[in-house]
Amino acid sequence: MNCVRCDYLLWDLPECRCPECGTGFEVTDYSFARQSVHFICPHCGQSYLGTDERGLPQPSRFSCVNCHQGIDTTRMAVRPIVEGARGEPLRYGTPWQDRSRVGIVPGFVDAVARLAIDPDEYFRRASAKRNDGAIFFSVLCAYVAAAVFLGVMLLFHRAGLAGWAPDVSVLLRWPGILGLILAVPAIHVAWTYLYGLLIQAVLWGLGVGRCEFDSSVRAVALGAAVLPAVLLFPPVGLVWYLIVVCSGLEHFHDTTRGKALTAAAIPMLIAGNAGLFLFLSLGLN
Incomplete structure (x- = not known):
């Protein structure tokens, strides 16, 4: 899971912003192999596996089972749990740029x-x-x-x-x-x-x-x-x-x-x- 601008590795960050170049991102900008990463609750650290076709938690908004705070998938930290885990960017460039x-x-x-x-x-x-x-x-x-x-x-x-x-x-x-x-x-x-x-x-x-x-x-x-x-x-x-x-x-x-x-x-x-x-x-x- 790399920054689309500078290629910096974006695993397990406290906020959805590249520390190297400052580019903001959303977790839903990427797809993952199922059960290859944990998605971390930003409030208590509870981890979740992705269950939908893009390897993301489903539904995209839910209450944490541990702290009962509301969670938005787009803002969760992502932590790899298997070797070779990858996040493939879905939104990279535009048709005009291509x-x-x-x-x-x-x-x-x-x-x-x-x-x-x-x-x-x-x-x-x-x-x-x-x-x-x-x-x-x-x-x-x-x-x-x-x-x-x-x-x-x-x-x-x-x-x-x-x-x-x-x-x-x-x-x-x-x-x-x-x-x-x-x-x-x-x-x-x-x-x-x-x-x-x-x-x-x-x-x-x-x-x-x-x-x-x-x-x-x-x-x-x-x-x-x-x-x-x-x-x-x-x-x-x-x-x-x-x-x-x-x-x-x-x-x-x-x-x-x-x-x-x-x-x-x-x-x-x-x-x-x-x-x-x-x-x-x-x-x-």
Whole structure:
């Protein structure tokens, strides 16, 4: 039973966190041969054998027969009782990280869906690997968001529902389309690194240890999965974007939800105020 990030042996630990690299895990992230390990009650040390098809205690939540405290299998210590006992990881990486095998399009669609619906589960699986092409993924998301936004605006404009908006069809003709193709990744990547840098500054201020800049950028880049919602439904989309980035920071930096939310929200507030100030300044001029 090894850490999926650094391969550290995880037997008989007092908490479900790798002592070497700090990666959190759950016992149910692994499968075991039946009767090869003991699962230890965190309250009194009573041991249990795994009985289900993955070698885990069944049910997953129960009361200890010795101390009568409630036990959650996901948080129990695991102790080998036979030579060669192993815990096989079940959640290691994502289809997007394995896109060379599953294909770019299926991996991309899977990542967007998982990040939008259950970002905690996605980041828990993604944290096992570092090189996941997050910037490439975010640029693809930015192109998709731009295409969806322009398509909706063009539809509304032709239907007479957005007469107040400029005609975006000029961006779909030469040379406008060339400028769009070049501007989308440039602006998006610049924002991703700027946001990551601001997040890093907040994390340092909060005293979060082991906070790597690359991990902050990864969280922001993967948050681009919900960019279409940000452009089409700004109030809801921005909150959604914030939730996804917050989840990434929590898992990549192994910090608390509160600190991750603070680190994600403060730069957004700064950017929002700066944008409002710029808008008002241009309006007054």
